Amino acid sequence: MEAARSRAPRHGLGILWIWIVLSAIAIPLVIFVLGPHLPPGKMSSESTDQTNANIVMTALLTPIILIVLVYFVYSLIVFRASGDTVEDGEPIRGHGPTQLLWIVLTSVIVLSLAFWGSYTLVQSAKGAGGGQGPSPAFKPTGSKAALPIQVIGQQWNWTFRFPTYHAFETRELEIPVHRLVAFHVTSIDVTHSFWAYELGVKADAVPGVDNVAYVTPRKLGRFMIRCAELCGLWHGHMAVHGRVVSDSAFQAWAAKEQVLNRQIIPYLGPYQRVYVPEPKHRAG
Amino acid sequence: MVVPPNVAAATTPGGARLTLQTVASLGFKPHPDWVSYLVKDPQGKWIHSTNLTVPANSLIHVTIYQYDTATGLRNPFWGLPQGTVGLARVNGKPIPVLNPDLASHTFAIPELHVTVPLKGVADNAKNQCSVAPCTLAEAHNTITFVFRTKGRGTFRWQCFVPCAAGFILGFGGPMQSLGYMDGLLHVV
Numbered sequence: 116m117e118a119a120r121s122r123a124p125r126h127g128l129g130i131l132w133i134w135i136v137l138s139a140i141a142i143p144l145v146i147f148v149l150g151p152h153l154p155p156g157k158m159s160s161e162s163t164d165q166t167n168a169n170i171v172m173t174a175l176l177t178p179i180i181l182i183v184l185v186y187f188v189y190s191l192i193v194f195r196a197s198g199d200t201v202e203d204g205e206p207i208r209g210h211g212p213t214q215l216l217w218i219v220l221t222s223v224i225v226l227s228l229a230f231w232g233s234y235t236l237v238q239s240a241k242g243a244g245g246g247q248g249p250s251p252a253f254k255p256t257g258s259k260a261a262l263p264i265q266v267i268g269q270q271w272n273w274t275f276r277f278p279t280y281h282a283f284e285t286r287e288l289e290i291p292v293h294r295l296v297a298f299h300v301t302s303i304d305v306t307h308s309f310w311a312y313e314l315g316v317k318a319d320a321v322p323g324v325d326n327v328a329y330v331t332p333r334k335l336g337r338f339m340i341r342c343a344e345l346c347g348l349w350h351g352h353m354a355v356h357g358r359v360v361s362d363s364a365f366q367a368w369a370a371k372e373q374v375l376n377r378q379i380i381p382y383l384g385p386y387q388r389v390y391v392p393e394p395k396h397r398a399g
Numbered sequence: 400m401v402v403p404p405n406v407a408a409a410t411t412p413g414g415a416r417l418t419l420q421t422v423a424s425l426g427f428k429p430h431p432d433w434v435s436y437l438v439k440d441p442q443g444k445w446i447h448s449t450n451l452t453v454p455a456n457s458l459i460h461v462t463i464y465q466y467d468t469a470t471g472l473r474n475p476f477w478g479l480p481q482g483t484v485g486l487a488r489v490n491g492k493p494i495p496v497l498n499p500d501l502a503s504h505t506f507a508i509p510e511l512h513v514t515v516p517l518k519g520v521a522d523n524a525k526n527q528c529s530v531a532p533c534t535l536a537e538a539h540n541t542i543t544f545v546f547r548t549k550g551r552g553t554f555r556w557q558c559f560v561p562c563a564a565g566f567i568l569g570f571g572g573p574m575q576s577l578g579y580m581d582g583l584l585h586v587v
Contacts, residue, residue, distance in 0.1 A: 348575045378496035379479035
C-alpha cells in the first residue's frame with residue numbers, strides 16, 4: 116500500500132502548479148486588460164475609486180475562481196472512472212495546517228478589504244459618491260465652496276435647480292469639470308433614486324429628505340442619469356443624459372438656461388431643501 | 400396590461416393633426432370616475448385611447464379640448480410650455496407660461512422635450528361635462544400647439560399634474576394606466 120502510494124502521481128502538487136501558472140497569467144490580464152473597461156469608468160474622482168475597487172475585487176477573485184476551475188477540470192480528466200469496477204476512493208481526513216492557512220488567508224483578505232473600503236468611504240472619496248443624508252458625515256475638502264445642484268425626482272422625470280444661479284430650474288444637467296459638486300437629491304412624490312452612472316453617484320430621492328452626494332468630475336463628456344428605484348409606470352423611461360463641460364461652457368449654459376426659463380422662475384417659489392407640495396385643488 | 404386601441408393622427412399636407420380631449424370622469428366602465436384623455440380618429444369619432452400614431456419628421460398640429468377643472472402642478476416648472484414650434488395657445492391666445500396653479504393636466508412627451516400645460520376650466524363654470532366624450536357646447540378650454548417629430552420610434556407621453564382624484568398624492572389609478580393619463584406615441 117505504501118509502495119503504491121509513493122508511486123502515485125502527486126496530484127496536489129500538479130494542481131498547485133497549474134493554478135500558479137494560470138493565476139500568474141490571468142491576474143495581470145484582469146488588471147491591465149479587463150480592468151480599464153470595468154464599470155463605472157473614470158469620469159469623476161468617485162467613479163475612479165469605484166472602478167479601482169472593482170479591479171481589486173476582480174483581481175482577488177481571479178485566483179479563487181481559478182483554483183475551483185482547475186480542480187474541477189483536473190478531476191474530470193485525471194480521475195475519470197473507467198471500466199465497470201466500482202470501488203471507494205481513499206478516505207479523506209482533515210488537515211490541520213491547511214485549515215489554519217485557509218482561515219488565516221481568508222480573514223486577512225476580508226479584513227484588508229474592509230479596511231480599504233472604509234478608508235475609501237471615509238478618507239479618500241468622502242462618501243464615495245453615495246447619498247449621505249441631510250448632514251453628510253464625510254465632507255470633502257472645500258465642501259463649503261461646492262457647487263450646489265438640487266436634483267428633484269418626480270413621476271417620471273428629473274429636474275435640476277441651481278440655487279446659486281437665481282434658483283433657476285431646468286430639465287437638462289450640465290456640470291463643470293474639476294469642480295466639487297454637491298447634489299441635493301429629493302423627490303416631490305414617491306421615492307426615486309438618482310443614479311449618475313459614469314459619475315459614480317447614486318443617491319435615493321426621498322420626499323421630504325435632502326440627500327447630499329458629492330462628486331468631482333474629472334473628464335469632459337456625457338453621462339447617463341437613471342432612476343434606480345422602481346417608481347411606477349414609466350420608471351424605466353426615467354433616463355436623461357447629463358454633460359460634464361468646461362467651466363466657461365457651464366457659465367454660458369447656465370446663463371442661457373436662465374434666459375430660456377425666465378418666464379417660469381417667478382412661479383417656482385424660493386429655493387428650499389425639500390418640497391412638500393400639496394395639490395392645490397381636488398386631487399390627492 | 401390592457402393596451403388601448405391604436406389611433407392614427409389625421410394626415411394633412413404639412414404633417415398631421417391630432418385632436419384630443421381631457422375629461423374629469425369618463426362616465427363609463429371599467430373606471431367611470433377616472434380622469435382621462437380621449438382621441439379623435441380620422442373619421443371624427445372620439446376613441447377612449449392614448450395610443451397614438453403620428454408620422455416621422457413632420458409637424459404635428461395638436462388641438463386639445465380641455466374639459467377638466469384645475470388641480471395645480473406639484474412642480475411649478477411644468478407650467479412652462481416647452482418643445483413646441485411657436486407658442487402654445489389657450490383659446491387662441493398665446494401663452495409663454497401658465498400659472499402652475501391653473502393647470503389641469505399637461506401633455507408631455509419627455510423624450511421629445513415637449514411639455515404643454517393645459518389650463519383648467521373654472522371651478523364655477525356652467526355646463527361642465529361629466530360624461531365622455533364631451534361636446535363643444537360644454538365648458539372647456541381649447542389648447543393648440545405644434546411640435547415636430549424626428550426619427551421613428553415609440554415614446555411615452557404623460558400628464559405631470561397629480562390629477563388622480565381619490566388616490567394617494569393624486570398619482571395612482573389613471574396616472575399609472577395606459578389609456579388614461581399615460582400613453583404611447585408611435586412615430587412611424
